[in-house]
Amino acid sequence: MTITPEQKTPRTGACVTSVAAVFDPVFARLEQWADLVERYAARPGTVADRAELDSLVEELVRREFADPVGCVIGAGFVSAPGFLGWHLAWWLGGQNAASPRLPANGIRHLETLEDPLDENFRDYTALEWWRVPAQTGRRHITGPYVDYLCTDEYTLTLTLPVYRGGNELIGVVGIDLSVDEIERDLVPLLGADAVAVTVINASGRVVVSTDTHLATGALLRLPGLTKLLADPASTDGAVGLHGAHTFQWCGRTELAVVAGPAAVLAPS
Template sequence: MPTTLDAAVRECVDAIDRTFGGVFARIDAWRTLIEAYVDQHDGAPTVDSIDRLVESITVPELSVDGALVIGAGFVATPGFLPDAEWHLAWWLGHSNTFGVGSADPAIRRLLAEENPESESFRDYTTLEWWRVPTTTGARHVTGPYVDYLCTDDYTLTLTMPAYHGDRLIGVVGADLYVNDVERALLAHLRGLEAATVVNASGRVVVSTDPHRPTGSLLRTSGERIPCATVGVALVLG
């Protein structure tokens, strides 16, 4: 017979996989639609057409009350789009307060600088959420980190690469506030005496231990239980 601890651990792992796996399932569905659209346009869609597609598939998710996803979209490989060297087709949800000041946030397009000659331009291909999945070809969880590009708050960015044939055309992804992930998982983690969710680099996502703050590196010999979601694990002790 399984012990109570075994059952509590399984419940935690299941909750982690439901939380992250559900978001990755949405990203994978968006990726499939984007890849199919690019195939239909002989691998050369325009900026406007990509923007319309990404808006149509991500905004319904961002419009759901209480949605975990607070931003989502497609970031193109430099040179992929014939009419833009660099491009982010990214939308922010109404729970994302980035750049709105005291105003009530609404669903809106992220206005990112795409001119490499501008002082505010940032080469996104150097960032982890781009660099790792485009190197490994697999889904990736970046963070927690303070995202100065899209949220200005502790954020997790989930991404996976998209292709046209063998050609990398960009990444598809979603942003989550760490606070929202904590609310989704802490009730399950509290069933264990000491439990911490970490990313692939051992950085703390959420923990029941107040001495393990979000974003810190966990250095422990505690038992690590991999979750089905790539790059996320539950550490006990």
């Protein structure tokens, strides 16, 4: 996944367009995957099979690793325990730091403990990338966080719930994106003048920023910011914050852009 520059101005609206150009296509692909898995699960008179579903998912995700300079480092489907048991049909590839010895086909399956009786088993349904879309029924971005399970680097995980019959949750489809790769492509589009432009998640954590003092994962603190983040439906356009800052949601990405003077950091 690469970004084609359209505007390199620090204006909030142009920056929002650049951010949406990165994330909206990823969610569009996840929606296609969810539809295919839903159709597979809805076949009459058949029982879902792990190997068969893994083959379907692998064919989908393989395309995501074809771009040698892309941001995708992991992708797949994670089953609800009541569908295929505790099972991850998840692959690593591309620039994934956790895959230094990829097989000839360029990707590898993520091996995890799937026995809930094992003392090292981890209940993934308690993790944010599963829990939030399962509760809301909507797309979600988790991170940035250091993914010690898959990538060992700052990661954004985009997930979407998958249903059978419209109401039975059978799992989530997802894609891991490298924050380093996103930063490489996105920061030049956010502008490089005296106005700092920062992309934050719904919790106010920095994803990327043109302000070199703002590290990925740091918490951005500005008067009025918490209130705006608490209500994504509060505004569709740019609004003023304290001082010379402006704030704007980036469409349906669950990310927002803050532009203005160098910001203040809260303790981590």
